[in-house]
Each structure stands twice: as structure tokens, then as C-alpha cells.
Amino acid sequence: MPDREKLQQQADIVREQLEKHPELPLEKREALEKLAAKLEFQLELEPATQSPSISDDVTRAAAEFDAEHPVIAGVLRNIVNTLGSIGI
Structure with a gap:
């Protein structure tokens, strides 16, 4: 899975966690x-910007x-890793 798709998936997981933890x-x-x-805004930008x-x-x-909330923290750490892999 390309990193940008993975980042979108992780942003979606953050939104799901918000719904699961009222x-x-x-x-x-x-x-x-x-x-x-x-994150979603960053996905719309070109990597250089x-x-x-x-x-x-x-x-x-x-x-x-x-x-x-260790599950949310784990999702956020995955996002940091993905951001690093796409050069952000």
C-alpha cells in the first residue's frame, strides 16, 4: 500500500477512535x-509543500x-512513522 494511502487509512482510524470513545x-x-x-489537508498537498x-x-x-488511551497513542505513532517514510 502506498504511504499516502496508508496515511489516509490512519487518519480514518483516528476518526473511528473518536467515535468509539465518546x-x-x-x-x-x-x-x-x-x-x-x-492530516487530511496534508494529504492534499504535494510532498514538497x-x-x-x-x-x-x-x-x-x-x-x-x-x-x-494507548490505542489512540499507537495509531498516532503509526502516523508519525508513515509521515517519516514519505519525507514529512
Whole structure:
């Protein structure tokens, strides 16, 4: 599977996790929604115009979710790996 397709699939998984975890505090839910939207926006850009800060944002989010929501943190770490493999 090409990396960009894999990244889209992982962004979809983030959205699914939001649906599966309605108990997430509003602040964390909004942060994940913004992150998913940012990922989807990045997918529309050409690789040369993509911002490397998205990797930092996803890494920070993974650290925030690590203790209470390890599944979400794992998905976010997979996204960081995929971003790295496509040069972001």
C-alpha cells in the first residue's frame, strides 16, 4: 500500500477512535479532530509543500494519549512513522 494511502487509512482510524470513545474530554476530542483535519489537508498537498511540523504535532498528541488511551497513542505513532517514510 502506498504511504499516502496508508496515511489516509490512519487518519480514518483516528476518526473511528473518536467515535468509539465518546468519553474523551472535550479538549482532547477537539485536539484529535483538528489533528485529523490537518492530516487530511496534508494529504492534499504535494510532498514538497508539506509542513514538517505535522510530525511534531502528532508526536505530542501521542504522548498526551499514551497513559489513558494507548490505542489512540499507537495509531498516532503509526502516523508519525508513515509521515517519516514519505519525507514529512
